[in-house]
Amino acid sequence: MKAAYSLTAAVALGLGSSLAAADDAMLERAQLLFKPIPDSAEDVLADRNPMTPEKIELGEMLFFDPRLSASQTISCNTCHNVGMGGDDNIPTSIGHDWQRGPRNSPTIFNAVFNVAQFWDGRAEDLQEQAKGPIQAGVEMNNTPDNLERTLNSIETYVEMFNEAFPDDPNPVSFDNVASSLEVYQATLITPDAPFDLYLKGDKDALTEQQMAGLDAFMNKGCVACHNGVNVGGQGYYPFGVISRPGADILPDDDLGRAQVTETAADRYVFRSPSLRNVELTAPYFHSGNVWSLREAVAVMNDSQLGSLLSDQEVEDVTAFLRALTGKQPDVVYPVMPVRTDSTPLPDIPDYPRGAAAN
């Protein structure tokens, strides 16, 4: 029995009372609003940065190589853990010298399908995004020059760049580091979530409560900011449009998109996050201070929807969001090439050495 949602749907969709018809109409509406995760992201990068096996192999090695950071201890995977939903599951990331980043680390899974990267969308794609953390003082704290010298000191890397960028007169470049990282990350997609199966026509892929949650999600406003292939990540919206949450959730000093556009109207505007695999990526929001998915839905209900969702609908939407967890990527840990005597040494503040251990 699916009366709980289908009657609502029947009303919302202006259909007759037939539950079967409501089921069909709901699937059709969902198919208009969302798209399944495709089996490959090749089409997205085909024109700009084609996904070749050579770039994927190089990008994976770079993704896991801590020598991308000045201290040679922080890799992309440190804050975008491929075994933990593609992020680090802490409020804001810890970087060089144990500094804290200002915003919650976004998942890299399916990020290739987002309209832009970073919470404020200041990077238009993953290639541009990759250059940020490597250079950020609070993250990897490295420089393009030092990274290029590191990679050039390791023959295997030089060969891999030559193979990945055969037509480039200067293959071992910071640009090509970012290019191969983008291509590797484009392989980190999570198809076949229950919701994907539903969108492909399997009406039994979601539980009854998840169907009720989808119904509320589509008919009570969530879908306005969370739609498309990533169920979000496609546009920019003000956080707290109806009622501003507390400063712990929406810090006063983070103006979001306005820091990019320098437009007053963009104050506290952020790119809506993808909700793909959201149950794996707590804590939530750019401030990373909400640990419970149910609480996150409740915060959105109050701040964005004027509490349009009933308590039951908050539960139902939370259940629906758990249907967005897809097949996690299969990752073989790369064996990285060994340093040489000409490889730059790690830049680590020379603190006194503690006691115990090793």
Added chain:
Amino acid sequence: MKAAYSLTAAVALGLGSSLAAADDAMLERAQLLFKPIPDSAEDVLADRNPMTPEKIELGEMLFFDPRLSASQTISCNTCHNVGMGGDDNIPTSIGHDWQRGPRNSPTIFNAVFNVAQFWDGRAEDLQEQAKGPIQAGVEMNNTPDNLERTLNSIETYVEMFNEAFPDDPNPVSFDNVASSLEVYQATLITPDAPFDLYLKGDKDALTEQQMAGLDAFMNKGCVACHNGVNVGGQGYYPFGVISRPGADILPDDDLGRAQVTETAADRYVFRSPSLRNVELTAPYFHSGNVWSLREAVAVMNDSQLGSLLSDQEVEDVTAFLRALTGKQPDVVYPVMPVRTDSTPLPDIPDYPRGAAAN
């Protein structure tokens, strides 16, 4: 032509001048002094902590799970990187709150074959060893109680402990965390190095220079501390027995084994490290301040052998050591189970958040 070493061997072994005979005698001597890495370490743990598929699967997940640390950001793999020779390739490890450890992180590869663990051998096996870094304030800074609460809050972990320790009335325990970590690490062995092929009878497995290096290694004293299956790791020896290296290499305040035995004779005594995969594990010595393998051999030559090795022999021994690099383990990155609302939160000092990033 292998005259370079075989004449030396002929003399050292007191054999006739037949190069073939010298080749045979050298292989026989090597087979007496060393053993190839076996295909499995099952025999080592068979009586005490049998290697079951359930323990291996659980141990691998724990090995990569940063929630073993108080900050939930540091995993075993952070300092024992399976893609970089099983260590972190920095002088001394960086732990909780960016603290520095006192000694260089040893590789975990083939560690199951060592006589004991840690540079001073204070842990008799990998099960006991695993409990150290998890609790060390300068490393993971966690407590057994907090870790057990974390694991008990995640149903998948509870099920995996139940399956790995079916006869244990309290499967989710700190002891069993260590037990499964030991079993997983026992799978991280590196057979089939050129030297292993040589020990198995392939006289062409080593280059001529590596054969000359092996000859010097066996006949000029290196083998006294570096023998057996791990080419080291089997006993305790004074560092600087003939001439003490500088304090940058042998710090005055690290008494080594004497801190365990409280015996004056053990001052500056350390467990000889395994030389397996040594070309992958720079920087060298417990202080981790020597980056070049050739320099490390030269330091040993001066401090332990009274400069018995000629400059050419230092080069030859260095070449031989590169024949100790085996097949690196194939590791599939585990997908870790998601936290729940009852999982303890990460313990991270609340530093002000930096600018930029994400």
